[in-house]
Amino acid sequence: MPATLTGQLVVAISSRALFDFEAENLIFEAGDDHAYMALQQQRLDQPAPPGVAFSLVQKLLAFNAGGGAPQVEVVVLSRNDPISGMRVFRSAKHYGLAIERGVFTRGASPWRYLKPLAAQLFLSANEADVRQALAAGVAAARVMPDAARASAAHPRELRIAFDGDAVLFSDEAEQIYQRDGLAAFREHESSRAHLPLPAGPFKPVLAALQRLQQAPGGGMKVRTALVTARSAPAHERAIRTLMDWQIEVDEAMFLGGLAKGEFLREFEPDFFFDDQVGHVESAALHVPAGQVAAGIAAL
Template sequence: MENIPCKPGTAFAFIKALQNVNDKLLEKNADEEEIFDVVLVTQNHGDTSIRIINSINHYGLRIERASLTGGSDPIEYLKAWNTCLFLSADVDQVKKALDHGMAAAVVQKQVTNETTEQLRIAFDGDSVLFSDESERIVKEQGLLDFFAHETAKANEPIGEGPLKNFAERLGRMQKKFPRYSSSVTDNPIRTYLVTARSMASAGKRALLTLRSWGLEMDETFFLSGAIKAPFLKTINPHLFFDDQPKHIKAASETGTPSAHVPHGIAQDYCGKQKIKRTLSSQF
């Protein structure tokens, strides 16, 4: 079995695209230091990881750093690696990483999408790039109070969400290449904001928040509650990050590689709904 390569997973094309960005950065500047550094973190023991190493080499993945923890909790090692983004299929480990202030998400298991050179990342807004401040009002007080809140706070930035720092790093790398040109593929990184916010009623604050961070999305979609999956299918991102399981499920079912960010009020709300359904089934 050690010589049989593992099948590509959901994040395979994502990692290949990261490598392409690194190649483009180093072509521009051989001394460039701000490049992606992929670290493999696994709770496997070293002597059971030969197949992983063989698979990495088989697919031409340049992953030179790793922590093989032999069953111990990898969270402290993530801090030692100065982790910018932690991806895992283990929801408990992701929640621990988020609690430690790291950007993290649960990658959904599905067939990997086709490898493309341009790195395309799609972000939800509230509870992902932004804090859950506004989403909390929607859940607890309703849409009318949400719109009133956004109008009153229109010129005040929204708080930072768990993936804000990762998006900022993407933005810094992106600015090393032509930002605007006749072809959208001239830049090896393309970013998308796909939010349920309405444009006229709640879009201004989101855009001003991004501006205050010095962050600009290449494409922004204010869907005002419309289903996200059809738009994501057209975008065809390497990863789509969202805090709500229903959006992740719909995106994954239509072939969009997705990563759930278990953060914010939506997690409490989903938990309450699950409890309610369980109680209902008992009577």
């Protein structure tokens, strides 16, 4: 009987998101893929340094340590060539990451393989691949390879922070703000405080994290945060939406337009997801971050 990933949180991740291949990528981006392959082959026995999403993956896989059926599957889904894929697997083994599956497409877009993998999350440094994944209905984010690395202060706790509109929620309210301004946005949200917002691309990810939190064994915990530019009175609709979904977050920050970076620095997430480039760049100075290239503000 074929193997199945049913019942697991399946995360697909590119080589550059998992490991720091930025020096090698300069050669790849120059269009000389043969030189890139030769360099990766020369470095087969040299573990690649951890990348921006390394801590996220390391902690996700730690949920499988409790025995029983695995809860998380991480698959490398990469534009790299198969030779470079050898180095990815060897690097994963070096760091004790139990990654067994990978798809390497040598420059071709890999997003089509998300469906047969049943992936619920895709992390990549390639914006086009991320947009295609989101259009196909898979939560995805363009990682910032140069972002700060995650804090080592919480080794047994997976910490993830999410923006609200266009990430956890749809961009319905954000469209009002962009078209009509802040006052209209507040009036729109106040008058609809009891009406749940439609789901955004990352609602399934948050729900999967809640299931991980509730699953026994492993010794790992999950801590989540909503970090949004909303403020009172628009906060109420966001909270009531989560209540309607029966999904909890541990912390909520309604910042009313304040820069998010310093607040995220104090929360110390393993990753932060936001749709707006400016917020992601602010966050990336302090924490691992990625852009959810969806919604009106991400165009």
